[in-house]
Amino acid sequence: MKKLIALMAVLILAACNGSTSGPVVEPLNEDEPAPTTAPTDAPTDEPAEPTDTEPAATETDDSAAPEPIPTTPSEEGEAADLDQEPRDEGDLLPAALYFLNQENDQIYRLDADGSELTQLTFEPAPVVEFAVSGEAGLIAYVSNNTLYTVELTGADRREIAQGGPDESDFSQTISGLDWSPDGTTLVYGNQGIVFYDPGTELSEMQLPNDPPPDLTNPEYTPEPEPAQFYTPISFSPNGTQLLIQAAIYFSDGIGYQILNIITGERTQLSSPAGIVCCNPRWAPDGDAIYISNDSVGFLEPGMWQISAANGDGTTIIEGVQEGGEAFQLVNGARMLADGLVYHFYGTIESMPDTPTPLSMARSDPQGEDLELLREDNYIPGAVLWDPAASGAVIMDLTAQYAGGEFPPFPFRGPLLWIPVDGSAPVDLGVTGAAPQWGP
Numbered sequence: 424m425k426k427l428i429a430l431m432a433v434l435i436l437a438a439c440n441g442s443t444s445g446p447v448v449e450p451l452n453e454d455e456p457a458p459t460t461a462p463t464d465a466p467t468d469e470p471a472e473p474t475d476t477e478p479a480a481t482e483t484d485d486s487a488a489p490e491p492i493p494t495t496p497s498e499e500g501e502a503a504d505l506d507q508e509p510r511d512e513g514d515l516l517p518a519a520l521y522f523l524n525q526e527n528d529q530i531y532r533l534d535a536d537g538s539e540l541t542q543l544t545f546e547p548a549p550v551v552e553f554a555v556s557g558e559a560g561l562i563a564y565v566s567n568n569t570l571y572t573v574e575l576t577g578a579d580r581r582e583i584a585q586g587g588p589d590e591s592d593f594s595q596t597i598s599g600l601d602w603s604p605d606g607t608t609l610v611y612g613n614q615g616i617v618f619y620d621p622g623t624e625l626s627e628m629q630l631p632n633d634p635p636p637d638l639t640n641p642e643y644t645p646e647p648e649p650a651q652f653y654t655p656i657s658f659s660p661n662g663t664q665l666l667i668q669a670a671i672y673f674s675d676g677i678g679y680q681i682l683n684i685i686t687g688e689r690t691q692l693s694s695p696a697g698i699v700c701c702n703p704r705w706a707p708d709g710d711a712i713y714i715s716n717d718s719v720g721f722l723e724p725g726m727w728q729i730s731a732a733n734g735d736g737t738t739i740i741e742g743v744q745e746g747g748e749a750f751q752l753v754n755g756a757r758m759l760a761d762g763l764v765y766h767f768y769g770t771i772e773s774m775p776d777t778p779t780p781l782s783m784a785r786s787d788p789q790g791e792d793l794e795l796l797r798e799d800n801y802i803p804g805a806v807l808w809d810p811a812a813s814g815a816v817i818m819d820l821t822a823q824y825a826g827g828e829f830p831p832f833p834f835r836g837p838l839l840w841i842p843v844d845g846s847a848p849v850d851l852g853v854t855g856a857a858p859q860w861g862p
Contacts, residue, residue, distance in 0.1 A: 515849060516840060517809040518860040520816060521555050521562070525835040525854040530564060532575075532861070533853060540853065543577035552598060555861035558606025559621055562861075565597050570611060572621065575862060584626060586613055594632050599655035603662045612654040616667060616682070630682060635672045649676065659709040664731065666703055666712065679703060679712075681731055694736035696723040704757040705731075707810070711788075715756035715766055716742065717781060719774055726753040726766065728788065739764070739790035748772065752779055755806030755815070764788055765812065765843070767803055768795070777824050778802045783815070783841055796843050804834045807858040814842040816851070816858045 515537040524531045524542070528549035532541045544550055546566040553564035561572045568586035573579060587595025599612040609619040615631035633650035637643055649671045656666040656679070665682045667689075679692040679699050692699050694714065701716045714727045714736070725742025729735065742751050749772045756766035767781035780800035786793040805818040819837050823830035830836075835856050840849040 515851075516816070517811060517813060519862060520807075520838070520851070520858055521553070521861045522838060522853065522855040522858045523550060523553070523835075525856070530562060531853070531855070533851060537849075537851060541577075543573065543575075544571075545577075552600055553857065553859070554600040554602050554609070555859050556602035556606040556609075557862040558604070559602060559609075560606070561602075561609075561621060563600050563602070563609050563611070563619075565600065565611075568595075568597055570597050570600075570613075570619075572609075581624075583609075583619055583624075584611070584613060584617070594635075594652045599668075601655055601657050603658050604660060605662060608662075610655040610658070610665060614652075616653050616655050616665070629684075630667070630687075633672075638673065649674070656703060657705065659705055659731070660707055661709055664709065666705070681712075681734065690731075690734040692729050692734045692736065694727050694729065695738050696725065696727065696736075696742070698722055699727075699729070699736065702755060702806075703729075706758040706788075707760060711758075713739075713756045713758060713764060715753040717752035717754040717767070717769070717778065719750050719752070719771075724750050724752045726756050726764075726790065739786075739788075740768075740793075744770075752781060754781055754803055755808070755817075757806075757808050758788065759808060759812040760810050761812050762788070763812070764790075765808055765815070767801070767806065767817075768793070769800065777827055777829070778820070780821060783843065785843075797841070797845050799848065801839070801841070804836050805856060805858060807860065809860075812843060814840060814844075816840055818856055818858065 514535040516535045519535050520533040522531060522533070523529070529542055529546065530544045530550055530553055532543055533539070543562065544564060544566070548567040550564050550566045553562055555562050560575055562575060563570065563572050563583070570583040572581050572583055584597060586597040594614050597611055597613045599610065601610050602608070607620065607622065609621065611617050611619065616629045617626050618629050619626045630653055632652035636645070636650055651669045651671055654668045656668055658665055663684055665684055667680050667682050668677060669680050670677045681690040681692065683689070692712070699714060700722050701714065704713050706713065710731055712729045712731060714729060716722050716724050718724060723742050725738060726740040727736045728739050740751050740753055742753070744750060749770065752769045752771065754767040756764055758764045763785045764787070765783070765785045768784035769779050769781040771779050780802050782798070782800045783796045784793060785796060801817060802820045802824050803817040804820040807816040809815065817839050818834070819839050820830060820834060823836060833856065835854055837854050838851045838858055840851060842848070
């Protein structure tokens with residue numbers, strides 16, 4: 424339940440808009456525990472002045488949808504994977520880390536060696552979502568319900584699109600940013616599924632929301648298929664399919680579908696647990712999607728594998744044990760390059776009042792041979808795996824839940840690097856959310 428509440432709330436964050444300035448490079452505080460090599464030189468390229476470009480035209484329905492329920496995008500801000508190059512000797516992380524800094528809710532970049540922190544956006548309103556593409560050389564982000572792009576240095580800020588004025592209407596909220604693997608397309612949600620081409624600077628509606636039902640009409644008759652509105656989640660590894668979320672207006676009906684970008688056909692995902700949730704992640708070959716949940720109550724905990732071909736789900740780790748008296752909890756499940764499924768795992772013998780600390784683990788794709796990789800445990804608010812399976816960056820909420828109460832929203836926590844080899848975790852010296860890899 425905590426995931427649904429948190430994820431629904433993230434879509435209503437908004438404030439005022441403004442101008443930008445150049446990136447700020449600052450060394451990490453020497454008192455921070457992140458072990459690093461010698462600092463690298465600060466970037467010398469000064470960003471260009473903000474470009475006052477008109478938002479790209481989007482083909483869309485002009486009718487505004489009255490207050491549909493929010494969608495629930497993933498807690499993690501994981502962009503399309505980088506082509507993994509050999510890690511430089513002395514690098515702490517597999518790549519540079521981009522994240523939302525707790526201090527000002529702006530996008531920052533931490534170098535792979537952990538030595539240098541650079542502020543990349545300077546909006547007066549919080550950045551609520553972003554996506555990085557090394558292939559496009561761009562960062563897309565949303566602030567004040569407006570979509571922007573900047574170069575990886577923070578230069579050349581461009582306005583791409585604006586959401587609707589009624590921010591209580593979630594179909595008018597820009598969300599669900601993701602880049603295609605080749606960087607040629609940015610997908611976002613705004614009254615439907617929209618594709619933006621950074622080469623032509625044009626947006627095109629791919630899948631418009633269904634018209635909302637007019638419940639005030641006394642002659643209204645429900646349709647056999649309920650009207651839905653859509654939010655993108657993530658491209659498949661080969662870029663030919665798009666995982667989307669479909670929500671029924673004025674209800675708690677939420678599900679996942681796979682949109683075939685070439686044919687337009689959609690495949691509904693199903694799960695033996697009923698509701699398909701949470702944290703969907705594509706397998707590297709694009710043949711399956713892994714779903715995991717560590718909350719108990721409204722949703723069933725556990726882990727599932729869902730076929731991308733037909734949408735059928737298979738239980739990998741059964742979350743409810745002994746007639747509902749014991750539970751297996753799974754968070755952040757993802758198949759990595761070695762063909763194994765990595766996740767954070769734990770067991771409890773009664774209904775919990777707050778989230779349960781979990782340990783890093785892995786198993787084969789069928790959930791067999793489950794192996795705990797570490798003895799320490801955490802309450803991860805976000806999990807960003809190294810695709811090469813060397814470890815994960817997590818947003819650690821353990822201390823915030825220590826008193827038995829829920830931390831304030833939006834969740835922010837220390838970012839830690841947790842190696843799979845059991846070596847000591849590393850506090851990266853920054854606090855924030857939505858970690859993503861980038862160049």
